[in-house]
Amino acid sequence: MTLLLDDITLTYPDGDGRLTALDRVSLSVPAGGLTAVVGPSGSGKSSLLAVAATLVTPDRGRVLVGGVAATGLSRADAAALRRAAIGIVFQQPNLLPSLTALEQLQVMAHLGGRRGRDVRGRAVELLDDVGLGAQAHRRPHQLSGGQRQRVNIARALMNDPKVLLVDEPTSALDHDRGAAILDLLSGLTRARGAATVLVTHDRAHLAVADRVVEMADGRLASADVGSIAD
Numbered sequence: 480m481t482l483l484l485d486d487i488t489l490t491y492p493d494g495d496g497r498l499t500a501l502d503r504v505s506l507s508v509p510a511g512g513l514t515a516v517v518g519p520s521g522s523g524k525s526s527l528l529a530v531a532a533t534l535v536t537p538d539r540g541r542v543l544v545g546g547v548a549a550t551g552l553s554r555a556d557a558a559a560l561r562r563a564a565i566g567i568v569f570q571q572p573n574l575l576p577s578l579t580a581l582e583q584l585q586v587m588a589h590l591g592g593r594r595g596r597d598v599r600g601r602a603v604e605l606l607d608d609v610g611l612g613a614q615a616h617r618r619p620h621q622l623s624g625g626q627r628q629r630v631n632i633a634r635a636l637m638n639d640p641k642v643l644l645v646d647e648p649t650s651a652l653d654h655d656r657g658a659a660i661l662d663l664l665s666g667l668t669r670a671r672g673a674a675t676v677l678v679t680h681d682r683a684h685l686a687v688a689d690r691v692v693e694m695a696d697g698r699l700a701s702a703d704v705g706s707i708a709d
């Protein structure tokens with residue numbers, strides 16, 4: 480499923496005026512493609528993902544998910560689209576405090592309308608994939624920051640999303656674990672034909688990207704990996 484952002488402008492209220500977080504941004508992410516987004520803090524990367532996720536309505540421009548206009552959907556229809564087709568990994572893991580790692584994933588499937596024993600099997604498999612097989616029955620407060628981040632990623636993959644939006648997925652992980660997560664995300668992107676957008680500060684991640692774009696002051700420019708400053 481292709482993800483298309485077409486001429487997106489997003490502003491936020493800022494004192495008496497408005498702050499322009501996204502300034503006429505266009506981006507096309509083909510099915511099976513992984514686009515990395517880099518850029519300084521505050522440049523608009525998370526805002527871009529929030530618009531692509533249909534969580535925030537832009538001032539102007541369109542989001543097309545698999546050719547279907549997602550901007551302009553009712554709240555209920557946008558929520559249904561997210562549950563069915565979009566996997567989101569937020570910068571801050573927002574796990575439910577009372578649920579175990581396994582249950583966080585199962586709830587996701589439940590919201591996506593899936594039931595039954597295959598749901599548990601898939602959840603166990605994904606937790607294994609992110610290296611948390613042994614922690615499946617722990618609640619968030621019993622997990623380290625990096626382990627919570629990995630539950631957050633596994634949960635986003637639970638409903639086999641066709642659009643995968645990932646914000647700094649490895650900021651709390653060591654190099655080897657981060658590389659394993661990146662392999663998992665890029666492998667799933669290709670195997671399932673997902674359109675993936677990955678926000679990252681880690682140059683090592685750029686190797687798995689088909690394309691790297693750079694945000695600066697709410698604007699997007701294509702970038703060569705070699706030209707990006709450390």
Ligand SMILES: Nc1ncnc2c1ncn2[C@@H]1O[C@H](COP(=O)(O)OP(=O)(O)OP(=O)(O)O)[C@@H](O)[C@H]1O
Nearest residue numbers: 491492498500519520521522523524525526527570
């Ligand atoms: N809800 C909000 N209300 C007002 N301003 C906001 C809001 N969210 C973000 N901003 C502002 O919009 C701009 C872009 O923020 P955004 O979170 O998209 O940046 P970012 O590139 O993800 O940064 P970081 O790398 O630090 O996560 C910043 O100037 C930020 O202060």
Ligand SMILES: [Mg+2]
Nearest residue numbers: 524525526570
């Ligand atoms: Mg951000």
